Amino acid sequence: MTTAAIDQWNITCSSPSINITLPHAPKKVSFEAAADVKEYSFPTKSNSLLISLGKKIDKLTIQGTLVRSSYSAENLYDTYIGPLASTVRKSVTLDLSSTGTATRYDGAWIINKFTYEEVGGYTVSYTYTIEFIRGVDGSNTAPGIVI
Numbered sequence: 001m002t003t004a005a006i007d008q009w010n011i012t013c014s015s016p017s018i019n020i021t022l023p024h025a026p027k028k029v030s031f032e033a034a035a036d037v038k039e040y041s042f043p044t045k046s047n048s049l050l051i052s053l054g055k056k057i058d059k060l061t062i063q064g065t066l067v068r069s070s071y072s073a074e075n076l077y078d079t080y081i082g083p084l085a086s087t088v089r090k091s092v093t094l095d096l097s098s099t100g101t102a103t104r105y106d107g108a109w110i111i112n113k114f115t116y117e118e119v120g121g122y123t124v125s126y127t128y129t130i131e132f133i134r135g136v137d138g139s140n141t142a143p144g145i146v147i
Contacts, residue, residue: 018083059132
């Protein structure tokens with residue numbers, strides 16, 4: 001999936017108060033929708049019984065690189081990595097509608113997982129992966145109660 005049409009990724013969290021605009025669009029965007037299916041086997045039957053219990057939570061995973069020409073590793077950490085790490089398990093709002101048009105990813109999500117790697121060399125950068133999850137009721141309501 002290409003992210004060329006979505007060039008500005010804004011992540012906002014109310015507690016702690018954070019508003020991050022990623023400097024570059026993610027290199028990879030993955031979306032997962034899955035069913036909650038239980039399988040029951042019977043010793044006298046060749047096929048199992050499958051029961052669908054509904055839909056699991058939606059997962060959105062983005063991967064990319066954080067790099068800015070005049071930023072040191074500390075600047076990148078203080079501006080992006082630290083604030084993103086502090087939003088894990090928090091409800092955040094994705095607003096990718098820099099063109100004025102809502103996108104399929106806009107709305108409330110919970111940051112389930114955030115990982116990063118510091119990359120050395122000629123330019124200082126971090127690679128990152130952020131996993132967002134949201135409720136399955138068709139709205140963009142983040143599931144559960146976040147304390």
